[in-house]
Every structure is written in C-alpha cells, then in structure tokens.
Amino acid sequence: MYQLLIVDDQPDLVEDLATNMDWESIGISSVYQAHSANEALDTMKATQIDIVITDIRMPGISGLDLIDAIKTSWNHVKCILLSGYNDFEYAQRALRQQASAFLLKPVEDEELMQAVKKAIEDLEQHWLEVSSLHNAISSLKANLPILRSHLLTTLLHKQLPQEQLQKWLHMVELPLDWDAPCYMMLLRMEDYFYKQSEEDSSLLEYAICNIAEEIFSENYQLWHVKDSYGYYAFLIFASSDGDYRLHAEAIEQKAAHLQHYVKLYLKGTISLVLSQQLTFPQQLTSEYERLLHSFRQRIGSERDFLLTMQAEPEVEADGADCLTQLYTPPLLNHLLEIGQWEAVDDKLEAIFIELEQKRGDSHEHIVEAYYAIASALSYAVHKNKLRMTDSLGAEFNQLLTGPNFHTIMQLRSWLDGVIHAYKQSITARTQHSRTGIIQKVQDYAAQHLADASLQTIADHVFLNASYLSKVYKLETGEGISEYVTRLRLETAAHLLRTTSEKIYEISVKVGYNKTSYFIKVFKDRYGVTPQEFRDQ
Template sequence: MHTLLIVDDQPDLVEDLATMLPWSTVGVGTVHKAFSAREALDIVSDRPIDLVITDIRMPGMSGLELLEQLRVSWKHIKCIVLTGYDDFAYAKEALQHQAVDYLLKPASDEEVLQAAAKAVRALEEQWSTISSHQNIMQSVQLNLSVLQAALLTELMQGRRIPEEELAARLTLLELPLCPDQPFRLMLIRLEEGLDRYGGQDIGLMEFAVANIAEEIFAEQYHLWKTKDEYNYLVAILTLKTVDTAGVRNELAEQMAAQLQHAVKLYLKGTVSILLSHWGVLATDMAQVHSDSVVQFRQHIGFERELLLSLGEEHAPVQASSLSLLYDPPTLNHLLEAGQWEQLERKLDDVFEELEQQWGHSHEHILETYYTIASSLTRSIHKSKRWMSELLGDNYQHLVGSPQFHTIAQLRDWTTAMIGKFRQAVELETIDTRSSTVRQAQQYILAHLGEASLQSIAAHVYLNPSYLSKIYKLETGEGISDYLFRLKMEQAARQLTTTHQKIYEIAAGLGYLKTSYFIKVFKEKYGLTPQEYREKLQ
C-alpha cells in the first residue's frame, strides 16, 4: 500500500481528509499530516512518501515552493494541488512542477479520491516501466561493453560465481561462452609511441588497439576485453571451432604477431604481448591472470615489442600463493567497512585453506601473518589511532620477529587483534552518535522557535533521514517527538510564568497558526492554553 502526505495550514481540513476518506480503496495505506510546507519537508526527509496533497497559499513556504523542492530531491513523489485559488498562473506553475492534478476547494470526496487514484496509477506505471524486463534489457544493451568488462574484472579478481549464475550472466551479456569453456588470456602493454598519451587520448589509443585485435582475431576467436589494475589490456580468447591444442596455439601466436605489426603500421607505436597457457573459464581465470602478470614481469620486463607465448610448462606446479587470502573482498576492505561477520567468515576460509593445502609450510604461515598484520596496521592508522596504544602487549608481535610456529597460534593472535580493533571502532561509533545527539539537542534548545528536522540536520551536517534514525537509536525518542515535547513544555512554562498573549507564545515556538497551537496543546495536556493558564494561576 502507498503512503500519502496531506499538507495544509487548516488543521481541521487536514484531519477531515486524513480520517474521513476511504483511502484504502485507492491503494493508500498510511496517511501522514503536515500543517506547513516546512513540516512536510521534515516528514518527507524522515520517511518514504509516495503521494502529496498540498494547498498553495500557506504561511512561510508556499505549496508551489514545496512542489519545486520535491521535484529536486524526491522526483518520484506524485503531487496533487488542492487550493481555493482558481488562478491560471498557479495552475500553470503547478503543472510545470509536474503536479498530477489541480483541484479547487471545496472538492468533493469523490474528486479527491479520483485524483489520488490517478496519482497511484501514474506512480505504478512509472515504477513498472523502470523495473520492466524490456527496460532492463534496453539498459543492458546501452551499457553492454561496460557490463561485459565488469564481469571479466570480477572473474580476474577471484570472484567465485556459481556456474549457473555465470552461465546466465554470460547469456544476458551476449557473450557466446559457457562456464566450462577453455580460454587463453592475452595481455597487451602499450609502449613506445603510445605510452606518451594521457587522459582521454590514452583511452582512445587503447580503444584503437582493442579494435585492431578484434579485427585480426575475429575469424577464429571470440574476444572478451577489459583493462586490468596493472594497466594491461586484457583479451580472453576462446576458439569458435574445436581444434587441436597445437594448432590453436600457433593460430594465436600468428595473430598476435599480426597485431603488433598493425599497431606499428597504423598507430605508429609498439606493444608487447603475452599469451597465457590454457584454462577453464569458471575456475581458472584469476589464477591464469595472476600467473600471466608474473610471467610478463619475469620474461618481458622493460624490453619492448616482445611476444611471449606460454605453454603448459609455464603453468604453476610448485609453491604458490594462498588464493583466498587475496580474493575480494580483501581484508583491507572488510576492516575499513567494519563488516565484522563477513571478515570472520573470510578468515575462517583462509585458515581452512592454509591448514588443508599448506599446513606443513612455515612460509605460508608467514605470508598469512604479514598480510593480516599489514591490513590491520593500515586500517588502524586510517582510523587515526596508534597501534601501540590499541594493541597493548600484543604490539610486540608486530615489532619483533613473529613467534608463530603453528596455524592455531596465528589464528588465536588474529582473533585477539581484530577483536580489540572491533571493540575500539564500535566504541567510537557510539561516541560519535552520542556527540551528534548532543549537538542536535543543543541546537534545538537554542533555536526552539525555528528548529526543524531539516535545519537540525543541516547544523550537524547529516542527512535528515539518517539523523532521525540515529537519534531514535540513541535516545529511544524520535527527534520530532523530542522537538514537540520541548515546545509543549516551554509553552506550559510561559503560560504560567509570563503574561504573554497566547498568539505570542505560539509564534515564538514556530506555530504559524494559533488555532493549530491550541489544538496540539490540548491534545498534549487535555486543556486549552487559556484553561491551563487559569487552572494553574
């Protein structure tokens, strides 16, 4: 069911509309009330609103100004104008702000419900269009090359995608591949004549090289392209027809040489190229890419215009790095984001891999230790802390030689260190929230008459919705409820300790209509302001 906000400076009209009409018949489940445009913006900032019915002429911000604000920050809200002014200029401006309907007071219940139903239909059609399969497919088509490159990057970074999901994504992105398909990876480094470019120009050169590669390899191979974190152009080669390994290796080498020649001839530059050993798409992408980068560094290095083709003898057969330790999301990312449960699961997987595959290797225990220590050090320093203060006696493990001879010792140390860091971060979060709440309360006390959720949020530099949530989390009371309570308490004090007129007290507390102030005061204390004053005096 949809949510509706009714905005008018006449409280009785708002109450009647909110309570007397059968809103559920037009798909509205919750009705909120506001008695000024400013109050309406506070409500919209604090909770999801689908429809707004608003008057035009109200004290302070007008209904048309409210529509303009909604169009800027909450463009999906559908608005209906309900006003007593039959003015063409008003109607024209309301339509410019995309009001769904313009009703004149006094409008019948049927007219109001019909306008609301029309707005609900418009809203549902809009979201249906946004979420429709056809629209999704159009978006995919418009961004196809970007999405293809993003999926390849995920696989090269070690993201483990279930085969069924991978097959579906390959189909969606129009890649004629399957998860168990053999592939060969080609790394291309732009060199003399091309590496002098920067900014947009280097992007154009990379695009040109990729297009030439596509043209040369297209007859025999499908190409799937991206750029990796080392600034290599990467192309995944998969054969269009089944052939023997020897012939397919020769084909790729001949075409890579043609690519080097074409780049030199037409782009006036050189490239070095490495062709990897063969792997399987779903399982080997990250390892093949990692191996290829290492081989490029070792066998090509700083030399120019070289072509290296790796046979199966270059595939790793001896010592290798721990894979799960470096798979995304990395330890750095999880620590900095405070995703403690996911971090715990990742470390469990890392230690399981360490025990099963490298339990006998003290070198791999050291590799794991130094990686964890490095990530922890970086995160602690980024949080503006000193490790020596945070870790206490355990800090000595970082400055001296690590005394870990077993995986269990390393696991215990890691659990203790991350536990200390987590405790410090969570205490800081609580302190930060408490400080924000104190700042908000100080502002409210100093500006009780003009304070609103919007102005309070601006004062503490936070989004209104976020401020509302953390205030409720910290105090157990909504910030709007706190503001209302203070206003009522201040009103009660002034009624009994001063001779101010009731309309003066109302205005001083930010109530633009005295009648509304009287109404809410009576709801709070069971007496009108005048009755309250007379009783206590």
C-alpha cells in the first residue's frame, strides 16, 4: 500500500480531498495533510511518502519550488500539480520537473483518482525494473569478490549443507565440485608490512595477492580471503581449463616462489603454512584450525618460514581443546554491545550445547566459558558507557569472587541472572534517554513557538527528523507537528484571555503569518473565532 501527501494552503480543500475520496480502493493506505510547503517537507522527512498532490500557488514556497526540493531529496516520489491558472509556463516547468500530472482546478474526483492511479502504476513499473533479474545479476557480478570472500570466511568456520553450498558456488560463479581435492595455504605478512601506513599496507596486501595469482594461475585456481587474525587463507584447486592435476611438490615450489618474489619486489617477508591434500569442503574447518595452530606452536615469532604439514596431524596425548563457539563469529561481546538479545540467547545456547555434548562438566572448560563470557559482558557494559556495579547489581559480586562453579547448570543459572540485569539496565537507560529527548523537544517548541518545526527541533536535539518523529510519537502518542499546533493554539487562547494584543499580532507570535489561516485553525479547534473567544 502507498502513502499520499496533499498540500494546499486552503485547509478546507485539503480536508475534503483527504477524507471524501476512496483512496484505499486504488492502493493508498494513508493520506497526510500539509498547508504549506515547509509543513510538507517536514512530513516528508518524518514519513515515507510515495505520491504528493500539491497546489502551485501557495504563500512562501510555491508548489513548483516544493517539487524541486522533493526531487532533490526524494527522486522517486511522484508529484501531481494542481493549478487554478491555465498558464502554459506552469505546464512547461511541471513537465521539466517530471511531474506525474498537471491538473487544472476545479479538478473532478475521477480525474484526480486516475492521475494518482497512473502515478502508482509508474512507481510499480519503476521498482519492477530496478529489482529485475537483469539488474540483480549486474549488481551480483559487480560484487563477486566480496561475496566470494564472505562465503570462504563462512566455510573456514562451519560446513554448509551440500545443496546450499552448491547454490552459493553457482551464484558466485565458482565451478567447484563437492569432494574436490584442494590444498590450503595460510599466509602471514611480517614486520616490514606492519610498519606501513594503513593505506600503504592495503596496497601491499593487494600486491601480494596479485603475485600469488600470477604464480599459481597457470595451473591452478585460487580462492582467498583475509581472516579475522590478519592472515590470508588460500584454497588451491586444479585449473578447470586443462588436465593439470594437484601435485604437492609443484605447489610447494610455487609457494616458495611467492615468498621469494614478495621479498624481492615488496621488500618484506611472509611466512606460509601449506596443508596436505584436502577434500572440499568437508575438511576445511579442521585444517584451517590446524594451520593456525601451526603458526602459533611451530613457527611462532620466527620470520620468513615455509612449513608443509605432514599428511597425518600430530595428536598430543590427553590434549585439551578450546570451546570453538566462544570464538566463532558473531562474537558475544558484539551482540551484547548492540543489544541483539535474541542473537545473544542463540549464541549462549550454542556455547552450552558444545559444553554439554563435548566437554561434559569439565571444570577447565567451565572456567574458560566463564572468563570469556565475563570478559564479553565487561566489554559491552563499558562500551555502552556504563559501570558494571550499576548495571549488574548484586550479580556483580560473583565476578569479584571468581568462577566458583562445578557444573554447567550452576554457570547457566548465574549467567541468566547477569544477562537479565544487564538487559534491564540498557532498557532503563534507553527509556531515560528518550524521556530526555521528549523534554528537550517540548522546551524548544515552547521557547521558539513562532518558527518551531520538525526540522528545526530535530536540528536542535541533533537527531534525524524521521527517527525523532517516530520516537516522539511512540513515547507520547502524538506527532511533533500535532504537538506544536496544539501548543500554538493553547498559547493563542491564553494570550486572547490575558492580553489586549491584536489578533494579527497574536497570530504572528504563535507562528501563523497568515491571519486568515490562524482564524481558520483556531475555529476548527475551539468552535469559535479568536475574536468570539475573546468576547466570551
């Protein structure tokens, strides 16, 4: 359903058009009213308007100038012009501004309905073309590198169902088969590269990846992404252009060439860890973790190394492992920071499922989970400019004493209370913040009654007009424009009762430069004219 705005300095005409025509029958769900161009622009900023019907001749900003302003900020809004003047120049300018229709007053209801219906059809056709398959494919092709990187990042951390993965591979134009053989190479940029500026470092990273493509592309197909640790993960597949097969010795030689040319031409060192042959995609996650482990345990802080992994991983006796869900994106600290409560619940559930299924009541892993979650919570609280003592209340005492838990159930019980306390604290602060905004809005309107509008108020409180309008309506049940109008008329009534100021002076003082319009809106509210109100 579409939203319509009717603009005219004659309130009776606007009211008549808004209420006495069956707009819903042609797909209009809401009809908004404005009695000046400025009021219309305020409405546009606060509401998603699709079609505007405006008179040409209005005091201040004309309807033609209003269309200029609309086309500058809302290019896809359809505009219909009404004019009581059969003036060819108006029609010419309306056509130049791509007005949807130019109608002469008095306009017949059916003629206006047809004009709005035609505007709706034009909107539907426009957005159908925008969302067409051709445009979608063009946009997809333009963003293929980004989409491929996102997909590989996902595969490094979890395995996707075969059908879903094959759809994604087809979409990003990677002709890779399920169970295809491949190698993984992890690349770490070292000292020289980290001393560069951010801009130069990005160019060097781009250059390294280009060198890798140049070295491998003759016989192999590369797919790479930069991971969250700053390493580059490369998948190496046999080229689809020929019969060349994967050979460990040849791949290792090309990796050595990559190291050599980076050092020769870019003046920096890189270290590489190269896997044995893998099966795509089933072994990606485990092999990625193994290569990361090799950087930490085998290469460490040494520089300019090339390590080829053994075919069989070395398993340490009684070796422990971390809880992967704690460190797999999306991270808990980010979810807590932005208040994604459902996602927080899902993340915690995944952590506890891993604890219960893989670790049982392992006290070591309960401690690991406790400290990781407590750290995430501390980060989120402080990132939101709060204190843990205020946000967590009595639950903060547990953080001071440490993880005195022996079972997963004890950890879960404590965590439920902590998350609930933090959520309540964030909710209360949001409510307090909104209350402060409402107070600022009302104070400004009272002190600047003559020129108060949605936009001037939004500028004063440093908020987007659309957001401010929604928050004010949510908290008070009344729109800002409605509030300002009510405040103006109540102030005018007070001045009529308590002063001897002339009616036109009161009209200007409360923000109505056109006295006839002030008299009209005053009578609509109080049932009498300002003079009759004063006489009573």
